[in-house]
Amino acid sequence: MKRPEFIKHWTELEASEARHYPGDTELMAFGAPLARKLGISRIGIHHNRLPPGSRTSYPHAESAEEEFVFVLEGKPDVWIDGNLYSLVEGDSVAFPAGTGICHTFINNTEHDVRLLVIGEVEKAENRIRYPMNETYELTRADRWVDWPHRPLGPHDGKPDGNSGHGDED
Secondary structure, three states, X not given: OXXXXXXXOHHHHOOOXXXXXXXXXXXXXXXXXXXXXXXXXXXXXXXXXXXXXXXXXXXXXXXXXXXXXXXXXXXXXXXXXXXXXXXXXOOEXXXXXXXXXXXXXXXXXXXXXXXXXXXXOOOOOOOEEOOOOHHHHOOOOOEOOOOOOOOOOOOOOOOOOOOOOOOOO
């Protein structure tokens, strides 16, 4: 019997190419927009696969959208406000909206990392802060100019051995 259209394996929904930011050649995660592709419209659920030496995004914080990340496979680092924290399979990380907590997930290992990302769908009122990529941030109409400033630690938010890759600040 044929399965209904709302049942799919994440590999059937994963993008064929890793995403990247406009004007930058650095490849980020391979994403599979599970919720959207399976007909769910009120919450966002993504499967992200990070090859070795990649990250999910530029470090960022969001004003109105909450995010939750669960480590399915691998040992990524989470970059939070300029500091790296090691994660293992089964770890969960939550980012409440409006806190100014800047974050990205980095794969500094030799094996793929798989993450389940759950959050709110895009909100028109959401604003976003990119503290390590301010030139890019200035190109965005949705930049968060009155974000709650948080001190940043020493890490640049890039994967090991990847500093200087792409056209970032």
